[in-house]
Amino acid sequence: MYTFSSKLKTFSLVLMILGALGMGYGFFTAPKTTNDVKEMIHHVDEAHEADTHEATAQISAEEEQSHLEHALHQAQNRPWTAFFVPAFFFLMIAVLVLVFYAIQWAAQAGWSIVLFRVMEGITAYILPGSILLFLFLLASGFHMNHMYAWMAEGTFNPESANYDAIIDGKSWWLNTSGWLIRGFIYLFVYNIFRWMLRKNSIALDENNDISIYKKNFNFAVIFIVIFAIFELFMSFDWLMTLDPHWYSQLYSFYVFSSMIVSGITVIAMVTIYLKHKGFLPFVNDSHIHDLAKYMFGFSIFWAYFFFDQFMLQWYANIPEETAYFMPRLLGSYQPIFIGMIVINFVFPFLILMDSDFKRTPWFVITAGMLILIGHYMDIFQLISPATVGNHWSFGIPEIASLAFFLGLFVFVVFTALTKAPLHAKGNPFMKESEIYHY
Amino acid sequence: MSNKVIQAMYDDDDVLLTAVKQTREENHQIEEVYTPFPVHGLDKAMGLKGTRIAITSFIYGVIGFAFAVWMLNYMMIVDWPQNIGGKPNFSFAENMPAFVPILFELTVFFAAHLMVITFYMRSKIWPFQTASNPDPRTTDDKFVMEVTMDGNEDQLSDFLKQTGAIELKVTEKK
Numbered sequence: 320m321y322t323f324s325s326k327l328k329t330f331s332l333v334l335m336i337l338g339a340l341g342m343g344y345g346f347f348t349a350p351k352t353t354n355d356v357k358e359m360i361h362h363v364d365e366a367h368e369a370d371t372h373e374a375t376a377q378i379s380a381e382e383e384q385s386h387l388e389h390a391l392h393q394a395q396n397r398p399w400t401a402f403f404v405p406a407f408f409f410l411m412i413a414v415l416v417l418v419f420y421a422i423q424w425a426a427q428a429g430w431s432i433v434l435f436r437v438m439e440g441i442t443a444y445i446l447p448g449s450i451l452l453f454l455f456l457l458a459s460g461f462h463m464n465h466m467y468a469w470m471a472e473g474t475f476n477p478e479s480a481n482y483d484a485i486i487d488g489k490s491w492w493l494n495t496s497g498w499l500i501r502g503f504i505y506l507f508v509y510n511i512f513r514w515m516l517r518k519n520s521i522a523l524d525e526n527n528d529i530s531i532y533k534k535n536f537n538f539a540v541i542f543i544v545i546f547a548i549f550e551l552f553m554s555f556d557w558l559m560t561l562d563p564h565w566y567s568q569l570y571s572f573y574v575f576s577s578m579i580v581s582g583i584t585v586i587a588m589v590t591i592y593l594k595h596k597g598f599l600p601f602v603n604d605s606h607i608h609d610l611a612k613y614m615f616g617f618s619i620f621w622a623y624f625f626f627d628q629f630m631l632q633w634y635a636n637i638p639e640e641t642a643y644f645m646p647r648l649l650g651s652y653q654p655i656f657i658g659m660i661v662i663n664f665v666f667p668f669l670i671l672m673d674s675d676f677k678r679t680p681w682f683v684i685t686a687g688m689l690i691l692i693g694h695y696m697d698i699f700q701l702i703s704p705a706t707v708g709n710h711w712s713f714g715i716p717e718i719a720s721l722a723f724f725l726g727l728f729v730f731v732v733f734t735a736l737t738k739a740p741l742h743a744k745g746n747p748f749m750k751e752s753e754i755y756h757y
Numbered sequence: 758m759s760n761k762v763i764q765a766m767y768d769d770d771d772v773l774l775t776a777v778k779q780t781r782e783e784n785h786q787i788e789e790v791y792t793p794f795p796v797h798g799l800d801k802a803m804g805l806k807g808t809r810i811a812i813t814s815f816i817y818g819v820i821g822f823a824f825a826v827w828m829l830n831y832m833m834i835v836d837w838p839q840n841i842g843g844k845p846n847f848s849f850a851e852n853m854p855a856f857v858p859i860l861f862e863l864t865v866f867f868a869a870h871l872m873v874i875t876f877y878m879r880s881k882i883w884p885f886q887t888a889s890n891p892d893p894r895t896t897d898d899k900f901v902m903e904v905t906m907d908g909n910e911d912q913l914s915d916f917l918k919q920t921g922a923i924e925l926k927v928t929e930k931k
Contacts, residue, residue, distance in 0.1 A: 630854050634842065674811070 321598045321736045327729065334726025341719020345398035353387040356394055392465035396706040399464040401716040403455055403706075405724035407557065408581070408698050410448035412728075414509050415575075415582035417442040418546050421516065424539035430609055432752035433601050435743045436736070437590050439520060441582075443735030444728050445513050449506035451724075456502045456557075460495045466706050469563040470495055486563050493563065498556055505549050512542040523745035532747060550575055561705035565643040567632070573624040574701070580617035580663075581694045584687040586610060589732065591680045598741055604678045605757040611677035614690060615667060621694075622664035646704040651711065655700045662693030695721070760930040761906035762788055763913060764891050765922035766899050770796045773900045776920035777802045780904060783916065788903040788930070791895040810879075814872040821867025825860045891928070903930075 350356050420438040423431045459466050469486045473479025475494075477487075486493060519535040522528075554571040567573075587610040593599045594607075632640040633648075647656040666689045676682040703711050743749060767773040774796060780787060787803055830849050833839070833856070838846040845851040877883060895901050906913065906927070914925055 626854075626857060630857065633854050634844070636843065672815070 321593065321733075321741055323733050323737050324596070327733060331726040331729040331733075334722045335730065336726075338719045338721070338723025338726055341715050342398065342402065342723060345401055345716025345719065349398050350391055350394045353384070353391050356387055356391040359394065390708075390710075393706070393708040393710065396465055397711075398716045398720075399455070399458075399466055400703050400706045401720040403466065404695070404699050404702055404717070405721045406448070406452045406455055407702075408578075408695055409444060409724045409728045410452050411574075411578040412582045412585050413442050413444040413448055414546075415579045416586060417445065417509065417513055417516070418543065419579065419582055419586070421512075421539035421542045421546075424516070424535055425543055427536070427748070429748045429751035430606065430755045432743060432746045432748045433599070433606060433755075434586060434590060434610075435520060435746065436739060436741045437593065437599075438586055439517050439739070440732050440736035441585060441589060442513050442517070444731045445509055447727060447731055449510060453502065453506055456499060460499045467560060467563075468705075469493055469560060483563075489563070493560060498560075501552065501556055505553050508545060508549065512538060512545075516542070520743060520746075521739055524740070524743060525745065527745055527747075529747065558701050561702060562643055564639060567628050567640075567643075569624055569628045573621075573628055576617060576621040576624050577663075577694050577697050580614060580621055581691055583610060583613045583617060584690045587614060587683055588687045589736075591684060593736070593741070595680070601742060601753050603755070605755050606752075607680065607683060608674075608677045608757055611671055611683050611686070614683070614686065615671040615677070618664060618667035618671075618690065622660070622668075625660070625664075646709060647700055650704070651709045652700050652704050655696050659693045659696040659700065662689050663697065666693075762903050762928060762930045763906055763910070763917065764926045764928060765902045765904065765917040765920070766892065766894075766924040766926075767902065767921060768899055768923055769921075770900060772921040773902065774799060774802055776902060776917070776922070779920050780902070780917075785907065785913065785916075786905040788905055790903070791890045791892075791901040793896050793898060793900070796900075810872060810876060813875050814868050817871040817875075818864045818868035820871075821864040822860060824867065825856075825863035828863075829856045829859060891926075 350359060416438050420435070420442065422428075423435070423438075458464060459470065462470065462472075465471070468474075469483070471481055473481035474483050475487050475490050476482055515538050516535055519531050519538070523531045523535070551571040554574040558574060559566065559570050587607065590599065590602060590610065591607065594602050629644070632644060646652050667686050670682060670686045670689075671677055746752075765776070767776060770792070773790070773792070777787065777790065777799065781802070781804065790799065790803060792799070826849075833846065833852065834849050840846060841855075844855060849856075881889075890896065890901070891903070892899065892901055902917075902922075904913065904917070910927065917925060
């Protein structure tokens, strides 16, 4: 049995408290009125260039007002974006670990059984994670923020000045009530499957009943199919509608590839940590090697999707499509956009290529840290350009929310690991996994 | 020093693997093992050094990548710039996304083909080469372990029979 070390517990609690304070600070200091924004922009302008004043002098007061309102909404979105990015990131890590776990069941894989309890522990985060994310969805649905531009008043009303014919054409799918209901269904189904798979896995330990094994096999197969469909619409609903005019059919797979590589990285890192502490004596080099191979493979998988999506739109050069890449490739998000390609593809590709390096724990940890940082940047650049816009920065609200969710993730996962023996002795493939040797 | 070897034939890969381990424990030298298919773990049991073909593969990949960069730069930027869909054709860096598929393909092409050729050369498989396996049955369902004859022939034969050999043959190695 694993015992949650008090050092790690204190660390996670401190992260959570500091993070919560910083998040509160972020919401508190967000500008409330257009005057605040005016001052803020004035400040920035003075610091940068003076010639923008001449340009602003020529536009009418009404236009300036609408421009200021837009800037206000973006500034108010900043703490919400800071909340949404890590909330989504850590929840999807847990969900994708559940998917990976389900794949192991469905494939009746032999090698990975010793890692089952680690994976189950990580998936424990799905419950608190989905509650927090659903609170965010509710807040967005009830107009407490301006994250989703299509939720603005009058978008679907032909009489309104805000009317948007393109979004109105999608209103059969893109409406707030349907969006909230779908969000609830996705999260509810993930939680149900997590609960059932975990319950049966524990039950298998107590009585070596093969019918439980078969039951879990069936659940896993059903879950994979459901997830494949849900993930498609989940990425559309939560991320792609941030830019409601833009579309890409590859988008869901792109998000999937980004999150599954992070999920597998987290499995590898937690496994190495627990093994280092001596709680997983039955995990050997070959298991780490296999996880590192997955990290390597899925990093390339991600790069493939990233480049596919990018090159087709770059080459076609259709304005409605390239509008998405303007802030990212050429605008203020360029360092993140280019940087994440290097971190997510070039580094893992070179670090994890050699077979021996994949068996060296500190190499896997180094590559894993890079992969997690890179994919956090990835999720940030998926969300932030649409919500915060060009005047983004990575300050107290962003770091604090990351700290909060990291603390919560560590706390929940390692608490869940103490709940059951780390050796899933009831699984019929356990012996095969223990002697697994590459 | 005679070049005499004894060829022990086995009909099961597991038996062969244990035999190889036992033979090495008894300090007999294994010249070669002929198998109809790759036997998992045989290289380690024989004490062979790790393969260096992965390193050559990496080097060939780098060569292929460099070749592709040179080729694309020469063809598309220097020699005959073409206006394709209004894409920038005056600098390599700005036109790079369009080149990525070719960079990738040529890297893979070089790495794969040159690695296979290296493997053939290293294994001495080239045109008009005669087969070096001692018995045609090793291409079907039998395994042959070739052990250097050192000392007593009968003693070694007895030992090999014990390890599960179904057929023994003493021969002079060319």
